[in-house]
Amino acid sequence: MAPLRITVIGTGYLGATHAAAMAELGFEVLGLDVVPEKIEMLAAGRVPMYEPGLEELLAAHVAGLPGSTGRLRFTRSWEEVGEFGDVHFVCVNTPQKHGEYACDMSYVDSAVESLAPHLARPALVVGKSTVPVGSAERLAAKLAALAPAGADVELAWNPEFLREGFAVQDTLHPDRIVIGTRGERAEKVLREVYERPIAEGSPLVVTDFPTAELVKTAANSFLATKISFINAMAEVCEAAGGDVAKLAEAIGHDERIGSKFLRAGIGFGGGCLPKDIRAFMARAGELGADQALTFLREVDSINMRRRGHMVELAREAVGGAFLGKRVAVLGATFKPDSDDVRDSPALNVAGQIHLQGGQVTVYDPKGMDNARRVFPTLGYAESAVAAARGADVVLHLTEWREFRELDPVELGAVVSDRLLLDGRNALDAGQWRAAGWTYRAMGRPRA
Numbered sequence: 001m002a003p004l005r006i007t008v009i010g011t012g013y014l015g016a017t018h019a020a021a022m023a024e025l026g027f028e029v030l031g032l033d034v035v036p037e038k039i040e041m042l043a044a045g046r047v048p049m050y051e052p053g054l055e056e057l058l059a060a061h062v063a064g065l066p067g068s069t070g071r072l073r074f075t076r077s078w079e080e081v082g083e084f085g086d087v088h089f090v091c092v093n094t095p096q097k098h099g100e101y102a103c104d105m106s107y108v109d110s111a112v113e114s115l116a117p118h119l120a121r122p123a124l125v126v127g128k129s130t131v132p133v134g135s136a137e138r139l140a141a142k143l144a145a146l147a148p149a150g151a152d153v154e155l156a157w158n159p160e161f162l163r164e165g166f167a168v169q170d171t172l173h174p175d176r177i178v179i180g181t182r183g184e185r186a187e188k189v190l191r192e193v194y195e196r197p198i199a200e201g202s203p204l205v206v207t208d209f210p211t212a213e214l215v216k217t218a219a220n221s222f223l224a225t226k227i228s229f230i231n232a233m234a235e236v237c238e239a240a241g242g243d244v245a246k247l248a249e250a251i252g253h254d255e256r257i258g259s260k261f262l263r264a265g266i267g268f269g270g271g272c273l274p275k276d277i278r279a280f281m282a283r284a285g286e287l288g289a290d291q292a293l294t295f296l297r298e299v300d301s302i303n304m305r306r307r308g309h310m311v312e313l314a315r316e317a318v319g320g321a322f323l324g325k326r327v328a329v330l331g332a333t334f335k336p337d338s339d340d341v342r343d344s345p346a347l348n349v350a351g352q353i354h355l356q357g358g359q360v361t362v363y364d365p366k367g368m369d370n371a372r373r374v375f376p377t378l379g380y381a382e383s384a385v386a387a388a389r390g391a392d393v394v395l396h397l398t399e400w401r402e403f404r405e406l407d408p409v410e411l412g413a414v415v416s417d418r419l420l421l422d423g424r425n426a427l428d429a430g431q432w433r434a435a436g437w438t439y440r441a442m443g444r445p446r447a
């Protein structure tokens, strides 16, 4: 039997990684995007965002690049995609609707509507985007109505759990593979696609459409809840004089709780957790199950409160008002090893201080271009030391390794006041204090 030919629709964060990973697994892959610049960049082996290891993977497989396997190509033609593929992965994004909690399904709908008329032979369409439960059923009906091959075109749901910064590793060696299907043929095809990770030990969970869709939103809700739980404990620690980092360490030793995702600080952001919990609440409301998820409202508000709390700590540190004060902000991305500033707690804190009259200078190792684009009125500097020059307070808001390796003595020589607020509980307090800094972290006692 000829090896399966795979297409990937939408070559953003998820799609570009998935396409390259499929080529790495040995398949012939055709990626499609409606944005010509994205296609041109990828076809030249360049990645439109910062993701460790992805450029190397593209270089190894994009057709036409010297020494590549040539297994990965890109196109803008739906017709070509329809003719080429046995398996079509839908990887377009599902952002939060403007001014609403619900997620915007228009990219998924339009991808399926554009693809379906070109499906003239048996094929499997696989949804990977994060969608409200019930979408797969609706999209299956749409495919059946629009595809010339009719019932020979099947749908499966196969949510993606990759983390930014670890996208390549998470795609090639997933924690688990979840497949929602209505038939054995789809399962068989996807077992073939994921043969290598399954053989290497990734567990496979086969289920129905709604469960597969829910696994993704449930997992992200759980992670968000864990972070907000520890941040709620940080609030109590601050009130009671406890140390949330020690508390997290101690409860994390209980295997039932686990030590991961218990780092208190300015909370979660990014393109997934915040919008996914909101979309989940909106969907539960439509289903009449809103009471089941009212706790997520609290998870969201604890999270947003952390940003405001950091602004208050900074205001207090500079004497009660920001006007005329210089604030250095280390970090703009929502997490390290990414250039993504979507719903970034760091940039949000920087923006709030700026709007309250502070003179903010931001530095981030990879997120400067994106930060400048979304928040052009903030000040930016080309290094941590340059950002800190003359600062009345330094805020550490994204835990890049580069910041953990900063020399407190060198930084201490350029600031106006050696005052450091660690919004990620990630720096070595002893080292900074030994260099004469006042170091404060969230949810921890003041020395």
Ligand code: UDX
Pocket (backbone or CB within 6 Å): 160, 161, 162, 163, 164, 165, 220, 223, 227, 260, 261, 262, 263, 264, 265, 266, 267, 268, 269, 270, 271, 272, 273, 334, 335
């Ligand atoms: C998340 C999920 O982890 C992933 O499985 C899913 O596919 C997409 O959403 P990602 O958005 O890349 O991935 O980021 P993640 O590593 O989960 O971090 C999310 C946010 O939580 C970041 O802003 C991070 O700084 C914050 N965080 C994480 C904490 O504040 N404390 C922690 O202990 C862990």
